[in-house]
Amino acid sequence: MIPVCEPTLRGNELKYVIECVKSGWISSSGRFIKEFEEKFSSYCKVPYGISCSNGTAALHLAIESMGIGHGDEVIIPTFTMIASCNAVIYSGAKPVLVDSEFGTWNIDIGKIEEKITKKTKAIMVVHTYGHPVDMDKLKKISSKYDLPIIEDAAEAHGAEYKGKKTGSLGDIACFSFYGNKILVSGEGGMVVTSNKKWAENARKLRNHYFGEPRFLHQKIGYNYRMTNIQAAIGLAQLERVEELVSARRKNAQIYNRMLRNTKGITAPPEAEWAKNVYWMYGILVQREFGLGKKELVAHLEKSGVETRNFFIGMHKQPAYKGADKRFPNIGGKYPCSDELEEKGFYLPSSSHLTKEQIRFIVDCIKLKSVKNEK
Ligand SMILES: Cc1ncc(COP(=O)(O)O)c(C=O)c1O
Incomplete structure (x- = not known):
């Protein structure tokens, strides 16, 4: 795994x-x-x-x-x-x-x-x-x-x-x-x-x-x-922070490059004014991928690739049901948060991940997308 x-x-x-x-x-x-x-x-x-x-x-x-x-x-x-x-x-x-x-x-x-x-x-x-x-x-x-x-x-x-x-x-x-x-x-x-x-x-x-x-x-x-x-x-x-941060960024660039032409996969953002350190390399699975997030995650799991789902918005937390004055108002409309939750998950992101491991993970994703197109 x-x-x-x-x-x-x-x-x-x-x-x-x-x-x-x-x-x-x-x-x-x-x-x-x-x-x-x-x-x-x-x-x-x-x-x-x-x-x-x-x-x-x-x-x-x-x-x-x-x-x-x-x-x-x-x-x-x-x-x-x-x-x-x-x-x-x-x-x-x-x-x-x-x-x-x-x-x-x-x-x-x-x-x-x-x-x-x-x-x-x-x-x-x-x-x-x-x-x-x-x-x-x-x-x-x-x-x-x-x-x-x-x-x-x-x-x-x-x-x-x-x-x-x-x-x-x-x-x-x-x-x-x-x-x-x-x-x-x-x-x-x-x-x-x-x-x-x-x-x-x-x-x-x-x-x-x-x-x-x-x-x-x-x-x-x-x-x-x-x-x-x-x-x-x-x-x-x-003492090694520069190395750890640049490893995260380098891995993200490798993922970005290898996933570039995969229809329906949205890579993590990096605004032109930002240095993203890609704590986790998260992706969104869009409809054009042809397969839902759940199925893709299950396929990766079967292939030996652990993943983690994106956050679930605070407006949906059962812990905040009740009359406590400190609780946030729940149940409102937060469409972006809901969509990120629905489509997003992160791929392996350790700093010491190797290029070969990333190649393997991306191949698993691509194989699924190709099979799905047929
Ligand atoms: C955005 C954010 N805030 C706060 C925390 C809390 O940190 P800790 O787990 O060290 O208490 C986390 C932890 O994962 C986090 O992701």
Whole structure:
């Protein structure tokens, strides 16, 4: 089976983990945490980095560090992984859903304004599957309404908008280092920002808001700490980030080239101002392919190729049925999200995928399309 995604652990990961074990620094203090925070935030070209236990925790910390909570609203794309939506709910605020657009598979910026109310406190965007959001367009709206931008960059390490890295594009950004991400630490996340006050808040919230004196707490915080072992893996990954990002991009180019003439297969977008890092190489199966997505996925599975379906919009989540004031309004019309869900899935996307493996996967797809034409 060619897995849909595996981590590429080919640098100093083991050496650094051994150092943690030998030195006894296995919990949430130690040299790797500080170094990972400093080096990752500087990679994103922002001054502050606050590591934490995962990307969901990073989002939650970011939102609360900005002072957003009960009674507030945060705009998010409906087409995302549920962590983006849940993090808003954890803070007590309500996510307000906006459809996506086919050009980038990201939030439809043209549809944001109609969702802004007096309660709106921030706009959270997701750089979906590694493609950055059109920030100039977004910033016109955020400036007009004086709303900060939260980047959910969980899937977009190293992606760029007009030469600027994700993480530095909005006011605060969150990354995930889960095992299938471009940069991994096992589990792990990071908040990055240029806002000193938010950074200090996030740092305290991450660790129970310990105060002065130590056991006097001014706020309810969390245990969202990253371990030195996770940071050790993260740092080893960061040393090779350029290689990992360019491998993702190179694989996407090979897929694009090999799939170019396959009728009915839409390749992932890359706007002319964007550097897509193709966290996952997603495709859409159009009617002209002659075969539905389900059948193609089943055929790939039988041939030994693992795939994963696209997100199901937040407006369709049973978890949000009920009278809780924090839940997003569900059941509205989000045609782009629905179509992406219906037609989209991703192909194996590990950084160390070989050209031969891609050739095999594409041959499986092409064989099915040819057979189908007969
Ligand atoms: C868009 C998006 N946001 C947030 C997260 C949450 O990250 P984690 O799994 O590290 O909590 C993910 C994870 O896959 C994601 O894809």
